[in-house]
Amino acid sequence: MRRTVPLLLLSLVTMLAAAMPAAAAPAFGNEAFQRVWNRQDRAVAEQISGRSWTWGPAPNTPPLREPLLEGVEGMRVVQYFDKSRMEINDPTGDPFATWYVTNGLLPIELMTGRMQVGYNLFEWRTPAKVSAIGDPDQFPTYADLLRFYQNPGAVNPNDLNRPATGFINPDGTITGFNDYINDPATMLLRGDNNHGVARAFLDFMYQRGLVYENGRYVMAQVYDPLFVFGLPVSGAYWVKVRVGGVERPILFQVFERRVLTYNPANPPAFRVEMGNVGQHYYRWRYGQ
Numbered sequence: 001m002r003r004t005v006p007l008l009l010l011s012l013v014t015m016l017a018a019a020m021p022a023a024a025a026p027a028f029g030n031e032a033f034q035r036v037w038n039r040q041d042r043a044v045a046e047q048i049s050g051r052s053w054t055w056g057p058a059p060n061t062p063p064l065r066e067p068l069l070e071g072v073e074g075m076r077v078v079q080y081f082d083k084s085r086m087e088i089n090d091p092t093g094d095p096f097a098t099w100y101v102t103n104g105l106l107p108i109e110l111m112t113g114r115m116q117v118g119y120n121l122f123e124w125r126t127p128a129k130v131s132a133i134g135d136p137d138q139f140p141t142y143a144d145l146l147r148f149y150q151n152p153g154a155v156n157p158n159d160l161n162r163p164a165t166g167f168i169n170p171d172g173t174i175t176g177f178n179d180y181i182n183d184p185a186t187m188l189l190r191g192d193n194n195h196g197v198a199r200a201f202l203d204f205m206y207q208r209g210l211v212y213e214n215g216r217y218v219m220a221q222v223y224d225p226l227f228v229f230g231l232p233v234s235g236a237y238w239v240k241v242r243v244g245g246v247e248r249p250i251l252f253q254v255f256e257r258r259v260l261t262y263n264p265a266n267p268p269a270f271r272v273e274m275g276n277v278g279q280h281y282y283r284w285r286y287g288q
Helices: 007-019 031-045 106-112 142-148 199-205 277-286
Strands: 064-072 075-080 085-088 114-118 121-124 166-168 174-176 188-190 196-198 208-213 216-221 232-243 246-255 259-262 272-274
Touching: 031 085, 031 208, 075 277, 085 277, 106 114, 106 142, 106 246, 106 277, 142 232, 188 199, 196 199, 196 232, 196 246, 199 259, 199 272
Parallel strands: 064 114, 166 232
Antiparallel strands: 064 075, 075 085, 114 121, 166 174, 188 196, 208 216, 232 246, 246 259, 259 272
């Protein structure tokens, strides 16, 4: 005779499963990683700052060892977040120095397929067919953006102090887009690496706000632009992509370490955000 599970027991099991907490996020790999995260994102996590995430709510992975020719035993410790990957290339250095923890040149690797395994050593892969902006599975992917990669740039001086109007079509052609020519945030200003950079992105990179340093909150410049973003390696272009299922015009620009987007439809504090480069890179590198 086949035994059946009593209905009351089934209901109890279902209720207990629903009440179980979600799996905890991985722990920080070491104090240096947590200290770097704390500076910008602790205030966001504690909801005492209204800005968007710099790294993400928590690590996405445990600490991992990845190949680096110059590292200890040919390896280095890394940890992935939504927006980037933290790295320690030389664990014998000063853990409180600014560049003891770095975040990788992930956008460049994703666009070019050159995966770094040493300071001057690369493993060649296919450029990432992973959506760089907005919802997954749509244009443009990082592979699509390779043709717009310029390092150093070659900005046309006539484009400076004018709004960004270049629009990238799915076939890779560039046409004009004038919907936001009166928005001062789209004005192109001279940036580093011989690129024009949208005012919205420069204002974002040099903003002041609440940061966590030496065990307390202080008002300071939120970002060291070279450390967090790196140099611009593309111009600023418009694309139309789905964001939360809704098609939006988005202004974006690729930097060595981050992809910045400007969405005029967002509330002011969230019009500029950092793309989920850490998620995208992990998917490209590990296929998950």
